[in-house]
Amino acid sequence: MVSLSAFAFLFSELVQYNQTRVDNIAELERRLEDAGYAVGARVLELLCHREKGNRRETRLLGILSFVHSTVWKVLFGKVADSLEKGTEHEDEYMISEKELLVNRFISIPKDMGTFNCGAFVAGIVKVRMGYDLAVFHWLFVTSISSNWPKLNKLLFLEKGVLDGAGFPAVVTAHFVPVEGQHRPRTTILIKFAEEVLQREARLG
Amino acid sequence: MAAIYSLFIVNKSGGLIFYKDYGSAGRMETNDSLRLASLWHSMHAISQQLSPTVGCNGIDLLQADTFDLHCFQSLTGTKFFVVCEPGAQHMEGLLKVIYELYTDYVLKNPFYEMEMPIRCELFDLNLSQAIQKDRVSLFGR
Numbered sequence: 001m002v003s004l005s006a007f008a009f010l011f012s013e014l015v016q017y018n019q020t021r022v023d024n025i026a027e028l029e030r031r032l033e034d035a036g037y038a039v040g041a042r043v044l045e046l047l048c049h050r051e052k053g054n055r056r057e058t059r060l061l062g063i064l065s066f067v068h069s070t071v072w073k074v075l076f077g078k079v080a081d082s083l084e085k086g087t088e089h090e091d092e093y094m095i096s097e098k099e100l101l102v103n104r105f106i107s108i109p110k111d112m113g114t115f116n117c118g119a120f121v122a123g124i125v126k127v128r129m130g131y132d133l134a135v136f137h138w139l140f141v142t143s144i145s146s147n148w149p150k151l152n153k154l155l156f157l158e159k160g161v162l163d164g165a166g167f168p169a170v171v172t173a174h175f176v177p178v179e180g181q182h183r184p185r186t187t188i189l190i191k192f193a194e195e196v197l198q199r200e201a202r203l204g
Numbered sequence: 205m206a207a208i209y210s211l212f213i214v215n216k217s218g219g220l221i222f223y224k225d226y227g228s229a230g231r232m233e234t235n236d237s238l239r240l241a242s243l244w245h246s247m248h249a250i251s252q253q254l255s256p257t258v259g260c261n262g263i264d265l266l267q268a269d270t271f272d273l274h275c276f277q278s279l280t281g282t283k284f285f286v287v288c289e290p291g292a293q294h295m296e297g298l299l300k301v302i303y304e305l306y307t308d309y310v311l312k313n314p315f316y317e318m319e320m321p322i323r324c325e326l327f328d329l330n331l332s333q334a335i336q337k338d339r340v341s342l343f344g345r
Contacts, residue, residue, distance in 0.1 A: 008312040009311075009312060011314075012313065012314040013314070015315075019314070105312035105326065106312070106326075107313055107323075107324040107325040107326040109323065
């Protein structure tokens with residue numbers, strides 16, 4: 001258990017550190033996502049061993065509810081507020097939270113537009129989605145990274161890592177305004193790749 | 205009928221970083237408020253030197269005919285002071301609450317630069333809630 005204040009300061013430093021190294025907001029979001037990715041990879045190794053007895057998720061709803069309950073419980077001490085299926089597109093799902101823990105003390109300045117520090121959490125979720133293949137890639141990559149650090153970076157960050165055995169998806173964090181509430185709700189939008197849906201359909 | 209007329213937050217070098225006024229009495233222009241803040245900062249510092257008691261930390265309370273001024277200085281030198289009506293109670297407690305809000309919503313915000321004017325939405329929101337609660341409990345007494 002770590003104090004909330006300690007974490008808040010650390011996260012604030014993480015954001016500030018990255019802010020000085022990027023040219024625009026999209027890059028900052030990307031960096032936060034990558035940081036979350038690194039966290040996610042480690043946390044989920046642990047979770048799969050602890051909670052699920054090394055069983056692998058193959059169904060879409062299975063993995064979504066795993067993220068929504070187990071992962072959220074371990075990271076934030078509670079299950080996520082809601083899990084919804086997108087109405088416009090078949091491949092979209094949303095995990096919503098009234099106030100993301102990482103955003104609790106953060107006020108985004110007006111000139112940053114729609115930037116959301118929840119990109120960090122989006123990165124964590126993204127890892128879960130591409131877990132299985134990512135594990136193999138990660139092990140593979142870390143074993144050769146000492147020789148070829150550049151290659152390590154490329155493999156780890158490229159979308160290609162997530163293809164295949166996992167559930168490759170594009171994961172982003174958004175603010176959704178809610179009436180009757182000053183602060184907008186935060187939604188993590190998960191858009192699955194085509195092959196995931198096809199596989200789901202095949203599995204029946 | 206507000207107990208508080210205005211709130212000032214002054215950084216450690218004497219510059220005004222936050223000013224909010226409640227109520228029409230004592231409403232000030234930006235330049236005037238800046239001047240007042242640095243004036244108070246200097247007076248506070250001088251009083252520490254002039255004080256006959258040892259270990260004085262500066263002025264805590266200034267009482268005048270038409271207003272009271274309560275001041276709280278944090279360990280880092282940031283001063284929070286509030287101008288209120290004479291005889292207003294529990295301002296010290298309120299200042300501590302405001303200090304806590306400052307540490308939460310301003311210092312933990314990655315987009316806030318130290319010693320710069322405070323432009324944090326969450327701070328403003330929680331501050332008005334705290335003042336509101338204070339007002340409500342004032343009428344309740």
